[in-house]
């Protein structure tokens with residue numbers, strides 16, 4: 001088989017790394033890819049957003065399966081375009097990926113089908129939004145409706161903060177069209193967890209639990225990022241909790257989308273808050289998480305390709321997943337200043353040395369080649385990922401491995417997995 005992976009981040013590096021191990025696969029392409037990916041796949045110089053370019057490439061090279069990483073490409077309709085010519089592609093079509101593309105849609109369908117989520121109201125008028133917040137308790141959460149590169153959610157502690165964010169979104173239009181409507185919702189407290197499942201639209205195959213660390217600083221302080229690190233499995237996600245998430249959230253959302261004539265195929269990602277009243281949905285994503293994918297694929301023992309293909313062929317019930325024993329941890333090395341402004345083009349050192357560390361994979365996220373050398377090229381630069389017997393050992397050894405890597409101003413959180421370790425020791 002020939003497989004094409006679309007995207008250029010750490011998630012795509014992990015997908016390519018895992019797909020290339022499949023005995024079913026002869027050749028992996030990645031568009032546009034990155035220097036780490038180019039060690040395992042042939043990178044093709046086509047932007048992830050260039051749907052026509054990708055479509056022509058897949059036709060010309062007779063690609064047997066295309067796997068899409070980023071959400072904006074799904075929301076723009078890449079799956080619909082590929083299906084025109086019966087090209088196999090993994091991911092939801094345009095109508096189904098609205099579950100991530102519009103927070104208003106996601107909240108509305110959850111309410112209609114009784115899927116647990118924070119109470120909310122939708123506004124398309126700044127005046128009414130402001131009037132509403134003057135009657136609310138704080139903290140509360142303001143979300144831009146459309147895609148905002150993970151930056152469209154604000155947890156507001158005070159009325160002034162909320163007022164300012166409403167102005168930014170609706171008056172200053174910092175997210176453009178994506179901010180024409182906003183969701184104002186109840187603040188939920190608890191532990192966050194991500195549960196992803198693969199589905200062919202009828203049956204779901206849930207993956208193992210993951211905890212991401214979204215805030216930039218240790219102790220979950222500072223602004224949200226795409227994710228600063230993750231580990232899997234999550235000890236507090238017991239079998240009972242996992243089953244309740246499947247029964248009350250994942251199965252109902254897939255069935256709801258089918259009923260709404262938006263049949264969903266691909267990976268559905270539920271971002272959850274485990275509250276005192278049980279798990280509630282913070283968001284749905286229509287794609288693999290980043291860095292969730294890095295830890296999940298490190299732990300996945302079975303071949304990923306039959307699982308991906310089964311969504312296209314509508315026979316997912318025949319596929320079972322086997323996991324390696326142990327725990328995987330991924331720590332993101334980021335550029336100084338991320339998630340705001342940061343410098344690019346800084347040389348990265350230690351990539352060869354770290355290859356000798358057992359059980360470690362370094363997934364490239366924001367890197368490029370300059371004068372034959374790997375340099376930084378994004379906010380999140382590398383995802384250092386490990387598989388070990390237990391969380392303590394995984395955490396200790398991943399931070400040992402990171403010491404071998406460096407670039408000017410490299411920043412990483414030193415507490416990925418600490419919350420779970422502390423809880424265990426209570």
Ligand code: AMP
Pocket residue numbers: 118141143150153155185186187188189192214224271282283
């Ligand atoms: P989202 O993109 O909707 O998952 O939001 C990004 C992050 O904002 C989440 O991972 C949470 O940390 C936080 N968040 C979103 N909604 C809420 C909420 N209702 N209560 C508390 N935190 C939230």
Ligand code: GLY
Pocket residue numbers: 212226227285288289290291292
């Ligand atoms: N790690 C969060 C996300 O992929 O949305």
